[in-house]
Amino acid sequence: MSAKIIDGKQIAADIREELKAEVAGLKEKGIVPGLGVILVGADPASQSYVSAKEKACENIGIFSDDNRLPAETSQEELLALVERMNNDPKINGILVQLPLPKHIDEAAVLLAIDPDKDVDGFHPMSVGKMMVGEEAFLPCTPHGVVQMLMRSGVETSGAHVVVVGRSNIVGKPVANMLLQKKEGANATVTLCHTRTKDLGHHTRQADIIIAASGWPNTITADMVKEGAVVIDVGVNRVEDASRERGYRLVGDVDFEAVKEKASMITPVPGGVGPMTITMLLFNTVESAKRANGID
Numbered sequence: 001m002s003a004k005i006i007d008g009k010q011i012a013a014d015i016r017e018e019l020k021a022e023v024a025g026l027k028e029k030g031i032v033p034g035l036g037v038i039l040v041g042a043d044p045a046s047q048s049y050v051s052a053k054e055k056a057c058e059n060i061g062i063f064s065d066d067n068r069l070p071a072e073t074s075q076e077e078l079l080a081l082v083e084r085m086n087n088d089p090k091i092n093g094i095l096v097q098l099p100l101p102k103h104i105d106e107a108a109v110l111l112a113i114d115p116d117k118d119v120d121g122f123h124p125m126s127v128g129k130m131m132v133g134e135e136a137f138l139p140c141t142p143h144g145v146v147q148m149l150m151r152s153g154v155e156t157s158g159a160h161v162v163v164v165g166r167s168n169i170v171g172k173p174v175a176n177m178l179l180q181k182k183e184g185a186n187a188t189v190t191l192c193h194t195r196t197k198d199l200g201h202h203t204r205q206a207d208i209i210i211a212a213s214g215w216p217n218t219i220t221a222d223m224v225k226e227g228a229v230v231i232d233v234g235v236n237r238v239e240d241a242s243r244e245r246g247y248r249l250v251g252d253v254d255f256e257a258v259k260e261k262a263s264m265i266t267p268v269p270g271g272v273g274p275m276t277i278t279m280l281l282f283n284t285v286e287s288a289k290r291a292n293g294i295d
């Protein structure tokens with residue numbers, strides 16, 4: 001059996017249409033959601049993500065305040081910019097693209113963002129609220145994963161989800177979100193990582209595998225139960241001289257082999273990536289609504 005491909009690009013486009021209509025409605029009330037974007041340094045992957053985010057904002061009518069700062073920017077300068085955005089009523093969301101250069105304390109910068117504008121959901125206040133099940137901005141990639149499952153009709157309630165990877169931006173939050181007592185969650189969650197003994201033993205128990213290890217081919221076909229749903233969060237650049245860019249993008253899953261065993265699978269590109277950006281737009285619109293007492 002060949003798996004049904006979960007089309008992240010299509011689901012993302014559907015959500016963006018919903019957001020577009022919502023932004024148009026806000027505009028009639030004189031409200032334009034605004035996203036402050038900060039990129040420090042010139043990492044090519046970060047530059048392309050940030051450009052994609054700005055393009056997506058423009059496309060649905062969100063105002064974006066683009067700040068590209070040199071790699072030598074000091075922590076004080078960065079904190080001053082965050083503070084300016086915290087106090088700017090036109091800005092509803094602040095996105096500091098990660099990773100930051102080594103001389104900057106990432107945790108200090110995330111802590112400086114006003115939690116009411118924390119559309120990335122990385123502030124400890126947002127993380128804590130999410131964990132105890134209070135309303136908070138949900139981190140974009142995990143939120144995108146949950147939306148993909150819901151909109152593809154995948155039952156998570158009572159299902160065994162095995163998450164591979166324990167990062168603060170994907171593994172830990174996605175495990176937590178799927179554990180919550182609410183719609184689109186209620187799963188039994190196993191969280192695996194680099195020190196896990198016999199990873200395949202765990203993944204073979206999974207009804208749903210979420211691969212977020214950061215390494216190509218972490219999940220091979222022998223590690224997947226027949227009929228499992230496989231969500232691939234990986235975005236790995238591998239050298240490929242036949243491509244114009246000199247590389248191609250692969251996930252953490254051995255897609256070609258695993259798709260013959262899974263019931264549903266996400267591709268890379270065109271899977272979780274477009275959802276990540278879409279949920280950032282979602283959070284920014286949400287923040288603009290909250291700031292104006294709507295909802």
Ligand SMILES: Nc1nc(=O)c2c([nH]1)NC[C@@H]1CN(c3ccc(C(=O)N[C@@H](CCC(=O)O)C(=O)O)cc3)C=[N+]21
Pocket residue numbers: 048049052095096097098099120140141235249268269270271272273274276277
């Ligand atoms: N503060 C912060 N917030 C983030 O959300 C954040 C971050 N820092 N740092 C880096 C990661 C990575 N990330 C992606 C976004 C979109 C795609 C995406 O759209 N990928 C396309 C392909 C893009 C291409 O072809 O290069 C796809 O998978 O189809 C991927 C990865 C957001 N991140």
